[in-house]
Amino acid sequence: MGDVESRGSSVRAAGAKSLAAYLDEEIASGRLGDGSKLPAERLLSEQFGASRGAVRRVLLDLKERGLITQSVGSGTFVRPGAASTFPVRRREQAAPPSADQTSPAELMEARILIEPLMPRLITRNATGADFTKMVECIDRSEAAQTIEEFEHWDGELHRVFALATHNSFFLKILELTNRVREQGEWGRLKARSLTPERRKEYEAQHRVIVEALRDRDTDAAVKALTGHLVQIQHNLFG
Structure with a gap:
């Protein structure tokens, strides 16, 4: 039972890392532009296999870095100018490969x-x-x-x-x-x-x-x- 729980925790941790990397890249590349609304926490949790708590921690990190804003009842949005906070090289690397x-x-x-x-x-x-x-x-x-x-x-x-x-x-x-x-x-x-x-x-x-x-x-x-x-x-x- 412990091994199963351990594997489940590892999968959820990997899902949180994938979510964080995905949102960073989407914002840095401009695919999630100024004012873009992020999917609901529930959808992000399901799509990336991360717990709701892990999703909230990822979003809190983005908020503390000045990349998003959150409004109760309205949702989570990309803060204007968020992409410009990334180094130019990072923004170029975030562009999707052909x-x-x-x-x-x-x-x-x-x-x-x-x-x-x-x-x-x-x-x-x-x-x-x-x-x-x-x-x-x-x-x-x-x-x-x-x-x-x-x-x-x-x-x-x-x-x-x-x-x-x-x-x-x-x-x-x-x-x-x-x-x-x-x-x-x-x-x-x-x-x-x-x-x-x-x-x-x-x-x-x-x-x-x-x-x-x-x-x-x-x-x-x-x-x-x-x-x-x-x-x-x-x-x-x-």
Whole structure:
């Protein structure tokens, strides 16, 4: 039991560090501009796997550094001129890398960390129309005659997962994901690794994921989605 609690604490601590780094970079780069409203503490907690207390500590640090303001009943906002408090070099480094600077290996590492966060929001927010789109993507991917067509509908299914969270943060992440998937290197790796047997496994995994989401079974959906992504990573890179 102690080991489980220790691992849980480590994960939450890592989530708080990721949140702090993310907000620093967003403010330094200007993507969170003057007056921008930050997501609610609850959403930040869910998205980064950090406790509500840890989220508050991160926000308090930003406030003490003069980067944000907080107003009861209104929310948390980026203070005007906050980006200028960062060194010029830091602001330049915070600019998002172009898609061609992200390797397929880096993409898979990020997907395994980020995408399993989505089921909690999907099981809470998804509509019947969202699930209909998921099933359509699966049907079309199974009917695909080429690797390119299969890859298109596979990517579309994961985009529908992001849409079904009804949270714009995940849509932005998936936009970056799809830019990397459009690169030639990703296509070559997928074509080399996607045997008929593996394709059938992916198709079966897709249906398990969607069934768990439709049943509003968050834990089962997280487990199935994580297993699916880990297997793709293994098949691509060994």
